[in-house]
Amino acid sequence: xxxxxxxxxxxxxxxxxxxxxxxxxDHGITLDQVADVLGPARSRAYVxxxxxxxxxxxxxxIYAAAKLLHLTDDGVMVEIFTRMRRPGS
Numbered sequence: 001x002x003x004x005x006x007x008x009x010x011x012x013x014x015x016x017x018x019x020x021x022x023x024x025x026d027h028g029i030t031l032d033q034v035a036d037v038l039g040p041a042r043s044r045a046y047v048x049x050x051x052x053x054x055x056x057x058x059x060x061x062i063y064a065a066a067k068l069l070h071l072t073d074d075g076v077m078v079e080i081f082t083r084m085r086r087p088g089s
Contacts (some may be wrong), residue, residue, distance in 0.1 A: 014053030019083035022059040037064040
């Protein structure tokens with residue numbers, strides 16, 4: 001059995017994760033809180049890898065962020081893409 005090489009995270013995935021991490025931070029929400037919403041099967045490391053660009057951002061994190069931010073899933077995506085459009089993002 002051979003190990004698969006790690007998948008390369010796309011530039012878009014990195015930028016989306018960074019924007020989500022910024023959004024959460026601006027609202028005082030920690031990665032631990034996101035992990036708590038996701039349940040015992042997901043750790044802070046899981047959330048961190050997906051919001052720092054190590055791995056692709058996943059929909060479960062978007063759903064958890066929406067719950068914590070009191071937004072819809074679409075609302076979180078709008079916030080993410082709005083932040084990505086800012087100069088320097």
